[in-house]
Amino acid sequence: xxxxxxxxxxxxxxxxxxxxxxxxxxxxxxxxxxxxxxxxxxxxxxxxxxxxxxxxxxxxxxxxxxxxxxxxxxxxxxxxxxxxxxxxxxxxxxxxxxxxxxxxxxxxxxxxxxxxxxxxxxxxxxxxxxxxxxxxxxxxxxxxxxxxxxxxxxxxxxxxxxxxxxxxxxxxxxxxxxxxxxxxxxxxxxxxxxxxxxxxxxxxxxxxxxxxxxxxxxxxxxxxxxxxxxxxxxxxxxxxxxxxxxx
Amino acid sequence: xxxxxxxxxxxxxxxxxxxxxxxxxxxxxxxxxxxxxxxxxxxxxxxxxxxxxxxxxxxxxxxxxxxxxxxxxxxxxxxxxxxxxxxxxxxxxxxxxxxxxxxxxxxxxxxxxxxxxxxxxxxxxxxxxxxxxxxxxxxxxxxxxxxxxxxxxxxxxxxxxxxxxxxxxxxxxxxxxxxxxxxxxxxxxxxxxxxxxxxxxxxxxxxxxxxxxxxxxxx
Ligand SMILES: Nc1ncnc2c1ncn2[C@@H]1O[C@H](COP(=O)(O)OP(=O)(O)OP(=O)(O)O)[C@@H](O)[C@H]1O
Ligand SMILES: [Mg+2]
Numbered sequence: 001x002x003x004x005x006x007x008x009x010x011x012x013x014x015x016x017x018x019x020x021x022x023x024x025x026x027x028x029x030x031x032x033x034x035x036x037x038x039x040x041x042x043x044x045x046x047x048x049x050x051x052x053x054x055x056x057x058x059x060x061x062x063x064x065x066x067x068x069x070x071x072x073x074x075x076x077x078x079x080x081x082x083x084x085x086x087x088x089x090x091x092x093x094x095x096x097x098x099x100x101x102x103x104x105x106x107x108x109x110x111x112x113x114x115x116x117x118x119x120x121x122x123x124x125x126x127x128x129x130x131x132x133x134x135x136x137x138x139x140x141x142x143x144x145x146x147x148x149x150x151x152x153x154x155x156x157x158x159x160x161x162x163x164x165x166x167x168x169x170x171x172x173x174x175x176x177x178x179x180x181x182x183x184x185x186x187x188x189x190x191x192x193x194x195x196x197x198x199x200x201x202x203x204x205x206x207x208x209x210x211x212x213x214x215x216x217x218x219x220x221x222x223x224x225x226x227x228x229x230x231x232x233x234x235x236x237x238x239x240x241x242x243x244x245x246x247x
Numbered sequence: 248x249x250x251x252x253x254x255x256x257x258x259x260x261x262x263x264x265x266x267x268x269x270x271x272x273x274x275x276x277x278x279x280x281x282x283x284x285x286x287x288x289x290x291x292x293x294x295x296x297x298x299x300x301x302x303x304x305x306x307x308x309x310x311x312x313x314x315x316x317x318x319x320x321x322x323x324x325x326x327x328x329x330x331x332x333x334x335x336x337x338x339x340x341x342x343x344x345x346x347x348x349x350x351x352x353x354x355x356x357x358x359x360x361x362x363x364x365x366x367x368x369x370x371x372x373x374x375x376x377x378x379x380x381x382x383x384x385x386x387x388x389x390x391x392x393x394x395x396x397x398x399x400x401x402x403x404x405x406x407x408x409x410x411x412x413x414x415x416x417x418x419x420x421x422x423x424x425x426x427x428x429x430x431x432x433x434x435x436x437x438x439x440x441x442x443x444x445x446x447x448x449x450x451x452x453x454x455x456x457x458x459x460x461x462x463x464x465x466x
Contacts, residue, residue: 051372077374079372079374084369086369090369092370092384107383108373
Protein backbone atom coordinates (compact mmCIF):
# COMPACT_ATOMS: atom_id res chain seq x y z
CA UNK A 1 0.00 0.00 0.00
CA UNK A 2 1.18 3.52 -0.70
CA UNK A 3 2.43 5.26 2.40
CA UNK A 4 0.53 8.29 3.71
CA UNK A 5 3.74 9.76 5.06
CA UNK A 6 7.20 8.85 3.95
CA UNK A 7 10.46 10.09 5.46
CA UNK A 8 13.38 9.86 3.05
CA UNK A 9 16.79 10.42 4.58
CA UNK A 10 15.45 13.34 6.59
CA UNK A 11 18.10 15.56 8.17
CA UNK A 12 17.59 18.46 10.50
CA UNK A 13 20.36 20.70 11.79
CA UNK A 14 20.18 23.55 14.22
CA UNK A 15 23.31 25.42 13.22
CA UNK A 16 26.04 22.84 13.55
CA UNK A 17 23.94 20.66 15.87
CA UNK A 18 22.42 17.61 14.20
CA UNK A 19 18.92 16.86 15.51
CA UNK A 20 17.95 14.29 12.84
CA UNK A 21 20.37 12.25 10.78
CA UNK A 22 19.17 10.39 7.67
CA UNK A 23 15.87 9.25 9.09
CA UNK A 24 13.86 7.04 6.72
CA UNK A 25 10.64 5.22 7.36
CA UNK A 26 7.06 5.38 6.21
CA UNK A 27 3.58 5.28 7.65
CA UNK A 28 0.73 3.55 5.83
CA UNK A 29 -2.91 4.47 5.92
CA UNK A 30 -4.56 3.39 9.16
CA UNK A 31 -1.25 2.53 10.75
CA UNK A 32 -0.31 3.53 14.29
CA UNK A 33 3.40 4.19 14.63
CA UNK A 34 4.90 4.89 18.04
CA UNK A 35 8.19 6.77 18.24
CA UNK A 36 10.26 6.00 21.29
CA UNK A 37 13.76 6.92 22.35
CA UNK A 38 15.73 8.88 24.90
CA UNK A 39 15.26 12.57 25.54
CA UNK A 40 16.89 14.71 22.87
CA UNK A 41 16.84 12.01 20.21
CA UNK A 42 14.82 14.16 17.83
CA UNK A 43 11.32 12.70 18.19
CA UNK A 44 9.59 16.06 18.63
CA UNK A 45 11.75 17.56 15.94
CA UNK A 46 10.55 14.92 13.49
CA UNK A 47 6.88 15.68 14.26
CA UNK A 48 7.49 19.41 13.98
CA UNK A 49 9.17 18.93 10.61
CA UNK A 50 6.26 16.77 9.50
CA UNK A 51 3.77 19.61 9.79
CA UNK A 52 6.15 22.35 8.83
CA UNK A 53 6.68 23.99 12.20
CA UNK A 54 10.35 23.39 11.38
CA UNK A 55 12.01 23.16 7.98
CA UNK A 56 14.08 20.07 7.23
CA UNK A 57 17.73 20.58 6.26
CA UNK A 58 17.97 17.62 3.91
CA UNK A 59 16.11 14.64 2.52
CA UNK A 60 12.36 14.74 1.94
CA UNK A 61 9.06 14.25 3.69
CA UNK A 62 6.28 13.06 1.41
CA UNK A 63 2.59 13.28 2.11
CA UNK A 64 0.55 11.01 -0.15
CA UNK A 65 3.58 10.73 -2.40
CA UNK A 66 4.17 14.47 -2.81
CA UNK A 67 6.97 16.36 -1.05
CA UNK A 68 5.80 18.89 1.52
CA UNK A 69 5.22 22.20 -0.25
CA UNK A 70 7.62 25.09 0.20
CA UNK A 71 5.04 27.86 0.11
CA UNK A 72 3.15 29.17 3.11
CA UNK A 73 -0.20 28.56 1.47
CA UNK A 74 0.80 25.05 0.49
CA UNK A 75 1.93 24.30 4.02
CA UNK A 76 -1.34 25.62 5.43
CA UNK A 77 -3.24 23.19 3.26
CA UNK A 78 -1.02 20.35 4.46
CA UNK A 79 -1.48 21.29 8.11
CA UNK A 80 -5.23 21.11 7.69
CA UNK A 81 -4.78 17.43 6.90
CA UNK A 82 -2.62 16.73 9.96
CA UNK A 83 -3.90 17.08 13.48
CA UNK A 84 -1.32 17.81 16.16
CA UNK A 85 -1.60 17.17 19.88
CA UNK A 86 0.99 18.77 22.15
CA UNK A 87 2.45 17.64 25.43
CA UNK A 88 1.02 20.65 27.26
CA UNK A 89 -2.31 20.74 25.40
CA UNK A 90 -2.00 24.32 24.13
CA UNK A 91 -5.74 24.87 24.39
CA UNK A 92 -6.67 28.50 23.82
CA UNK A 93 -7.20 29.66 27.42
CA UNK A 94 -9.31 32.69 26.51
CA UNK A 95 -11.98 30.63 24.75
CA UNK A 96 -14.46 28.06 26.04
CA UNK A 97 -14.03 24.36 25.38
CA UNK A 98 -16.70 24.62 22.71
CA UNK A 99 -15.03 27.59 21.02
CA UNK A 100 -11.69 25.79 21.07
CA UNK A 101 -13.11 22.86 19.14
CA UNK A 102 -15.00 25.11 16.71
CA UNK A 103 -12.02 27.39 16.07
CA UNK A 104 -10.53 25.36 13.20
CA UNK A 105 -13.77 24.76 11.30
CA UNK A 106 -14.89 28.39 11.74
CA UNK A 107 -11.68 30.23 10.89
CA UNK A 108 -9.92 27.81 8.55
CA UNK A 109 -12.72 25.90 6.84
CA UNK A 110 -15.10 28.89 7.05
CA UNK A 111 -17.82 26.48 8.01
CA UNK A 112 -21.12 28.02 9.03
CA UNK A 113 -21.77 28.28 12.72
CA UNK A 114 -24.47 25.64 12.98
CA UNK A 115 -22.41 23.03 11.17
CA UNK A 116 -19.30 23.81 13.23
CA UNK A 117 -21.38 23.56 16.36
CA UNK A 118 -22.78 20.20 15.38
CA UNK A 119 -19.31 18.90 14.60
CA UNK A 120 -17.92 20.16 17.91
CA UNK A 121 -20.80 18.64 19.83
CA UNK A 122 -20.26 15.26 18.22
CA UNK A 123 -16.52 15.36 18.91
CA UNK A 124 -16.87 16.46 22.52
CA UNK A 125 -19.33 13.63 22.94
CA UNK A 126 -16.83 11.25 21.40
CA UNK A 127 -14.10 12.22 23.88
CA UNK A 128 -16.61 12.07 26.73
CA UNK A 129 -16.74 15.78 27.51
CA UNK A 130 -20.13 16.89 26.17
CA UNK A 131 -20.99 18.25 29.61
CA UNK A 132 -17.87 20.47 29.69
CA UNK A 133 -18.60 22.36 26.48
CA UNK A 134 -19.28 25.64 28.24
CA UNK A 135 -16.31 25.42 30.62
CA UNK A 136 -13.10 27.35 30.23
CA UNK A 137 -10.01 25.17 29.70
CA UNK A 138 -8.47 26.21 33.02
CA UNK A 139 -11.42 24.67 34.84
CA UNK A 140 -10.63 21.19 33.47
CA UNK A 141 -8.20 18.54 34.66
CA UNK A 142 -5.13 17.84 32.54
CA UNK A 143 -6.66 14.69 31.12
CA UNK A 144 -9.83 16.54 30.19
CA UNK A 145 -7.86 19.35 28.58
CA UNK A 146 -5.89 16.88 26.51
CA UNK A 147 -9.11 15.19 25.35
CA UNK A 148 -10.44 18.60 24.29
CA UNK A 149 -7.18 19.17 22.41
CA UNK A 150 -7.71 15.89 20.60
CA UNK A 151 -11.27 16.91 19.71
CA UNK A 152 -9.98 20.28 18.49
CA UNK A 153 -7.52 18.56 16.16
CA UNK A 154 -10.13 16.07 14.95
CA UNK A 155 -12.50 18.91 14.10
CA UNK A 156 -10.41 19.54 10.98
CA UNK A 157 -11.04 15.91 9.94
CA UNK A 158 -7.33 15.27 9.43
CA UNK A 159 -5.93 12.31 7.52
CA UNK A 160 -3.13 11.88 10.05
CA UNK A 161 -2.84 12.64 13.75
CA UNK A 162 0.50 13.55 15.30
CA UNK A 163 0.85 13.18 19.08
CA UNK A 164 3.89 14.55 20.91
CA UNK A 165 4.01 12.92 24.33
CA UNK A 166 0.31 13.53 24.92
CA UNK A 167 0.34 12.09 28.44
CA UNK A 168 3.72 13.26 29.76
CA UNK A 169 2.30 16.33 31.49
CA UNK A 170 -0.61 14.48 33.10
CA UNK A 171 -1.26 13.23 36.60
CA UNK A 172 -1.12 9.44 36.62
CA UNK A 173 -4.83 9.12 37.31
CA UNK A 174 -5.83 10.98 34.14
CA UNK A 175 -3.41 9.30 31.74
CA UNK A 176 -5.74 6.36 31.16
CA UNK A 177 -8.65 8.43 29.90
CA UNK A 178 -6.46 10.07 27.25
CA UNK A 179 -4.89 6.80 26.15
CA UNK A 180 -8.28 5.17 25.80
CA UNK A 181 -9.49 8.00 23.56
CA UNK A 182 -6.37 7.49 21.46
CA UNK A 183 -6.92 3.73 21.39
CA UNK A 184 -10.47 4.22 20.18
CA UNK A 185 -9.20 6.54 17.45
CA UNK A 186 -6.67 3.91 16.39
CA UNK A 187 -9.40 1.26 16.31
CA UNK A 188 -11.46 3.48 14.03
CA UNK A 189 -8.61 3.40 11.55
CA UNK A 190 -6.96 6.77 12.09
CA UNK A 191 -3.39 7.03 10.86
CA UNK A 192 -1.34 8.08 13.87
CA UNK A 193 2.25 8.93 14.74
CA UNK A 194 2.67 8.93 18.50
CA UNK A 195 5.75 10.02 20.41
CA UNK A 196 5.35 8.38 23.78
CA UNK A 197 6.99 7.02 26.88
CA UNK A 198 3.91 4.88 27.58
CA UNK A 199 5.33 1.52 26.63
CA UNK A 200 2.19 -0.34 27.58
CA UNK A 201 0.26 1.77 25.11
CA UNK A 202 2.91 1.28 22.44
CA UNK A 203 2.83 -2.46 22.94
CA UNK A 204 -0.96 -2.71 22.83
CA UNK A 205 -1.88 -0.15 20.21
CA UNK A 206 1.08 0.39 17.89
CA UNK A 207 1.33 -1.47 14.63
CA UNK A 208 4.96 -0.50 14.50
CA UNK A 209 7.46 0.95 16.93
CA UNK A 210 10.30 3.16 15.74
CA UNK A 211 13.23 3.55 18.09
CA UNK A 212 15.41 6.66 18.01
CA UNK A 213 18.69 7.19 19.72
CA UNK A 214 20.78 10.22 20.65
CA UNK A 215 22.02 12.10 17.65
CA UNK A 216 18.70 11.83 15.84
CA UNK A 217 19.40 8.41 14.44
CA UNK A 218 16.73 5.83 13.75
CA UNK A 219 18.02 2.80 15.61
CA UNK A 220 15.52 0.15 14.60
CA UNK A 221 11.87 -0.37 13.83
CA UNK A 222 9.46 -3.26 13.89
CA UNK A 223 6.25 -4.58 15.35
CA UNK A 224 5.93 -4.00 19.11
CA UNK A 225 6.43 -7.68 19.87
CA UNK A 226 9.81 -7.62 18.22
CA UNK A 227 10.95 -4.32 19.68
CA UNK A 228 9.91 -5.09 23.22
CA UNK A 229 10.56 -8.84 23.41
CA UNK A 230 13.39 -9.42 21.00
CA UNK A 231 15.04 -6.18 19.95
CA UNK A 232 17.75 -6.59 17.38
CA UNK A 233 19.90 -3.83 18.71
CA UNK A 234 21.70 -3.94 21.99
CA UNK A 235 21.06 -0.23 22.49
CA UNK A 236 17.30 -0.71 22.16
CA UNK A 237 17.49 -3.24 24.97
CA UNK A 238 19.54 -0.77 27.03
CA UNK A 239 17.05 1.99 26.49
CA UNK A 240 14.07 -0.19 27.37
CA UNK A 241 15.73 -1.65 30.43
CA UNK A 242 16.29 1.84 31.81
CA UNK A 243 12.62 2.68 31.60
CA UNK A 244 10.44 2.09 34.55
CA UNK A 245 7.49 0.26 33.14
CA UNK A 246 5.59 -2.96 33.32
CA UNK A 247 4.70 -4.22 29.93
CA UNK B 248 -2.84 86.92 54.27
CA UNK B 249 -6.37 86.92 53.09
CA UNK B 250 -7.98 84.35 50.88
CA UNK B 251 -10.74 84.68 48.42
CA UNK B 252 -12.06 81.17 47.87
CA UNK B 253 -15.11 82.51 46.03
CA UNK B 254 -12.88 82.96 42.98
CA UNK B 255 -13.15 79.22 42.46
CA UNK B 256 -16.94 79.31 42.42
CA UNK B 257 -16.96 82.34 40.17
CA UNK B 258 -14.63 80.53 37.73
CA UNK B 259 -16.68 77.35 37.78
CA UNK B 260 -17.69 77.45 34.16
CA UNK B 261 -14.15 77.95 32.90
CA UNK B 262 -12.87 75.26 35.24
CA UNK B 263 -15.56 72.86 34.10
CA UNK B 264 -14.70 73.50 30.48
CA UNK B 265 -11.01 73.02 31.22
CA UNK B 266 -11.78 69.76 33.00
CA UNK B 267 -13.84 68.52 30.08
CA UNK B 268 -11.03 69.40 27.70
CA UNK B 269 -8.56 67.45 29.84
CA UNK B 270 -10.84 64.42 29.84
CA UNK B 271 -11.51 64.69 26.12
CA UNK B 272 -7.83 65.10 25.32
CA UNK B 273 -6.96 62.03 27.42
CA UNK B 274 -9.70 59.88 25.91
CA UNK B 275 -8.97 60.78 22.30
CA UNK B 276 -5.21 60.45 22.81
CA UNK B 277 -5.58 57.01 24.37
CA UNK B 278 -7.93 55.85 21.62
CA UNK B 279 -5.46 56.90 18.94
CA UNK B 280 -2.52 55.54 20.90
CA UNK B 281 -4.09 52.13 21.42
CA UNK B 282 -4.68 51.74 17.69
CA UNK B 283 -1.30 53.32 16.88
CA UNK B 284 0.55 51.29 19.49
CA UNK B 285 -1.00 48.07 18.23
CA UNK B 286 -0.09 48.90 14.65
CA UNK B 287 3.49 49.77 15.65
CA UNK B 288 3.82 46.57 17.69
CA UNK B 289 2.61 44.42 14.78
CA UNK B 290 4.95 46.25 12.41
CA UNK B 291 7.81 45.71 14.84
CA UNK B 292 7.16 41.96 14.97
CA UNK B 293 6.67 41.68 11.22
CA UNK B 294 8.94 39.59 9.03
CA UNK B 295 9.52 42.58 6.79
CA UNK B 296 12.69 44.34 7.81
CA UNK B 297 11.59 47.74 6.54
CA UNK B 298 8.41 47.65 8.64
CA UNK B 299 10.07 46.45 11.80
CA UNK B 300 12.98 48.85 11.49
CA UNK B 301 10.80 51.89 10.90
CA UNK B 302 8.57 50.95 13.81
CA UNK B 303 11.60 50.48 16.06
CA UNK B 304 13.00 53.85 15.02
CA UNK B 305 9.69 55.61 15.67
CA UNK B 306 9.22 54.02 19.06
CA UNK B 307 12.75 54.59 20.29
CA UNK B 308 12.65 58.19 19.08
CA UNK B 309 9.43 59.26 20.76
CA UNK B 310 9.80 57.12 23.87
CA UNK B 311 13.11 58.70 24.73
CA UNK B 312 12.27 62.33 24.16
CA UNK B 313 10.83 64.43 26.99
CA UNK B 314 7.14 64.91 26.27
CA UNK B 315 7.42 68.66 26.69
CA UNK B 316 9.94 68.74 23.85
CA UNK B 317 7.57 66.81 21.59
CA UNK B 318 4.83 69.27 22.48
CA UNK B 319 6.98 72.25 21.50
CA UNK B 320 8.14 70.41 18.40
CA UNK B 321 4.56 69.74 17.31
CA UNK B 322 3.77 73.39 17.92
CA UNK B 323 6.72 75.06 16.20
CA UNK B 324 8.24 72.54 13.81
CA UNK B 325 5.39 70.35 12.60
CA UNK B 326 3.53 73.22 10.83
CA UNK B 327 6.79 74.15 9.06
CA UNK B 328 7.32 70.57 7.95
CA UNK B 329 3.80 69.76 6.86
CA UNK B 330 2.25 73.13 6.11
CA UNK B 331 -0.74 72.25 8.31
CA UNK B 332 -1.94 74.94 10.69
CA UNK B 333 -3.50 72.98 13.48
CA UNK B 334 -5.33 74.51 16.41
CA UNK B 335 -3.78 74.17 19.85
CA UNK B 336 -5.96 71.22 20.85
CA UNK B 337 -5.05 69.20 17.76
CA UNK B 338 -1.39 70.07 18.13
CA UNK B 339 -1.43 68.84 21.71
CA UNK B 340 -3.29 65.76 20.58
CA UNK B 341 -0.61 64.98 17.97
CA UNK B 342 2.21 65.37 20.51
CA UNK B 343 0.52 63.24 23.15
CA UNK B 344 -0.49 60.58 20.63
CA UNK B 345 3.05 60.24 19.31
CA UNK B 346 4.39 59.82 22.80
CA UNK B 347 1.75 57.43 24.14
CA UNK B 348 1.65 55.38 20.91
CA UNK B 349 5.36 54.73 21.37
CA UNK B 350 4.77 53.55 24.93
CA UNK B 351 1.78 51.42 24.00
CA UNK B 352 3.74 49.85 21.15
CA UNK B 353 6.27 48.54 23.66
CA UNK B 354 3.48 47.41 25.96
CA UNK B 355 1.72 45.45 23.21
CA UNK B 356 4.97 44.03 21.93
CA UNK B 357 5.89 42.75 25.37
CA UNK B 358 2.38 41.34 25.73
CA UNK B 359 2.52 39.51 22.41
CA UNK B 360 5.98 38.13 23.16
CA UNK B 361 4.85 36.91 26.57
CA UNK B 362 2.37 34.50 25.00
CA UNK B 363 3.87 31.00 24.84
CA UNK B 364 5.16 30.08 21.40
CA UNK B 365 3.07 26.91 21.53
CA UNK B 366 -0.13 28.95 21.37
CA UNK B 367 0.67 30.37 17.97
CA UNK B 368 1.92 26.97 16.85
CA UNK B 369 -1.29 25.28 17.95
CA UNK B 370 -3.19 27.79 15.81
CA UNK B 371 -0.90 27.25 12.81
CA UNK B 372 -1.26 23.53 13.25
CA UNK B 373 -5.01 23.86 12.74
CA UNK B 374 -4.20 25.39 9.36
CA UNK B 375 -4.59 29.05 10.31
CA UNK B 376 -2.53 31.69 8.55
CA UNK B 377 -0.11 33.71 10.63
CA UNK B 378 -2.52 36.62 10.55
CA UNK B 379 -5.39 34.45 11.77
CA UNK B 380 -3.23 32.94 14.51
CA UNK B 381 -2.28 36.43 15.65
CA UNK B 382 -5.83 37.75 15.50
CA UNK B 383 -7.75 34.84 17.00
CA UNK B 384 -5.25 33.37 19.42
CA UNK B 385 -2.25 35.53 20.32
CA UNK B 386 -3.64 39.08 20.38
CA UNK B 387 -6.71 38.44 22.55
CA UNK B 388 -4.50 36.89 25.21
CA UNK B 389 -1.78 39.52 24.87
CA UNK B 390 -4.25 42.40 25.20
CA UNK B 391 -5.78 40.88 28.32
CA UNK B 392 -2.37 40.49 29.82
CA UNK B 393 -1.37 44.13 29.30
CA UNK B 394 -4.59 45.74 30.53
CA UNK B 395 -2.92 46.67 33.84
CA UNK B 396 -0.02 48.35 32.03
CA UNK B 397 -2.38 50.25 29.73
CA UNK B 398 -4.30 51.37 32.79
CA UNK B 399 -1.25 52.88 34.43
CA UNK B 400 -0.24 54.52 31.16
CA UNK B 401 -3.69 56.07 31.18
CA UNK B 402 -3.16 57.47 34.67
CA UNK B 403 0.13 59.06 33.61
CA UNK B 404 -1.45 60.39 30.44
CA UNK B 405 -4.29 61.99 32.37
CA UNK B 406 -1.79 64.03 34.38
CA UNK B 407 0.60 64.60 31.48
CA UNK B 408 -2.10 66.37 29.48
CA UNK B 409 -1.30 69.36 31.71
CA UNK B 410 1.96 69.74 29.74
CA UNK B 411 0.11 70.92 26.66
CA UNK B 412 -0.91 74.03 28.61
CA UNK B 413 2.43 75.47 27.43
CA UNK B 414 1.07 75.79 23.90
CA UNK B 415 -2.22 77.25 25.06
CA UNK B 416 -4.59 74.29 24.96
CA UNK B 417 -7.35 75.33 27.33
CA UNK B 418 -7.36 72.22 29.43
CA UNK B 419 -7.62 72.25 33.19
CA UNK B 420 -4.07 73.35 34.01
CA UNK B 421 -4.06 76.12 31.44
CA UNK B 422 -7.45 77.46 32.49
CA UNK B 423 -6.49 77.45 36.17
CA UNK B 424 -3.21 79.19 35.53
CA UNK B 425 -4.90 81.80 33.35
CA UNK B 426 -7.39 82.64 36.06
CA UNK B 427 -4.54 82.81 38.54
CA UNK B 428 -2.69 85.24 36.32
CA UNK B 429 -5.70 87.49 35.94
CA UNK B 430 -6.87 87.36 39.55
CA UNK B 431 -3.53 86.96 41.34
CA UNK B 432 -5.23 84.25 43.42
CA UNK B 433 -2.34 81.82 43.22
CA UNK B 434 -3.00 79.63 46.22
CA UNK B 435 -6.72 79.37 45.59
CA UNK B 436 -6.38 78.43 41.95
CA UNK B 437 -3.56 75.94 42.51
CA UNK B 438 -5.64 74.37 45.26
CA UNK B 439 -8.67 74.15 43.00
CA UNK B 440 -6.59 72.64 40.23
CA UNK B 441 -5.03 70.10 42.56
CA UNK B 442 -8.44 69.22 44.00
CA UNK B 443 -9.94 68.59 40.59
CA UNK B 444 -7.00 66.53 39.30
CA UNK B 445 -7.03 64.56 42.50
CA UNK B 446 -10.79 64.04 42.57
CA UNK B 447 -10.65 62.70 39.02
CA UNK B 448 -7.39 60.84 39.38
CA UNK B 449 -7.93 59.08 42.68
CA UNK B 450 -10.92 56.96 41.60
CA UNK B 451 -9.03 56.07 38.42
CA UNK B 452 -6.01 54.97 40.44
CA UNK B 453 -8.28 52.83 42.62
CA UNK B 454 -9.83 51.38 39.48
CA UNK B 455 -6.37 50.53 38.18
CA UNK B 456 -5.56 48.78 41.47
CA UNK B 457 -8.70 46.75 41.03
CA UNK B 458 -7.82 45.94 37.42
CA UNK B 459 -4.37 44.84 38.57
CA UNK B 460 -5.89 42.52 41.12
CA UNK B 461 -8.34 41.19 38.54
CA UNK B 462 -6.03 40.75 35.54
CA UNK B 463 -2.58 41.12 37.10
CA UNK B 464 -1.89 37.51 37.95
CA UNK B 465 -3.92 35.25 35.77
CA UNK B 466 -2.29 32.74 33.45
N1 LIG C 1 15.06 25.29 18.11
C1 LIG C 1 16.12 24.54 18.47
N2 LIG C 1 17.35 25.06 18.43
C2 LIG C 1 18.44 24.32 18.75
N3 LIG C 1 18.38 23.03 19.15
C3 LIG C 1 17.17 22.46 19.22
C4 LIG C 1 15.98 23.17 18.88
N4 LIG C 1 14.93 22.33 19.05
C5 LIG C 1 15.45 21.17 19.46
N5 LIG C 1 16.79 21.23 19.56
C6 LIG C 1 17.68 20.15 19.97
O1 LIG C 1 17.44 19.04 19.14
C7 LIG C 1 17.53 17.84 19.90
C8 LIG C 1 16.29 17.02 19.67
O2 LIG C 1 15.22 17.63 20.35
P1 LIG C 1 13.79 17.01 20.40
O3 LIG C 1 12.95 17.96 21.18
O4 LIG C 1 13.33 16.65 19.05
O5 LIG C 1 14.02 15.69 21.24
P2 LIG C 1 12.96 14.65 21.77
O6 LIG C 1 13.37 13.34 21.26
O7 LIG C 1 11.59 15.14 21.47
O8 LIG C 1 13.24 14.69 23.32
P3 LIG C 1 12.19 14.69 24.56
O9 LIG C 1 11.92 13.26 24.86
O10 LIG C 1 13.00 15.35 25.65
O11 LIG C 1 11.00 15.48 24.16
C9 LIG C 1 17.74 18.24 21.33
O12 LIG C 1 19.10 18.06 21.67
C10 LIG C 1 17.39 19.69 21.38
O13 LIG C 1 18.17 20.37 22.32
MG1 LIG D 1 10.00 15.84 22.62
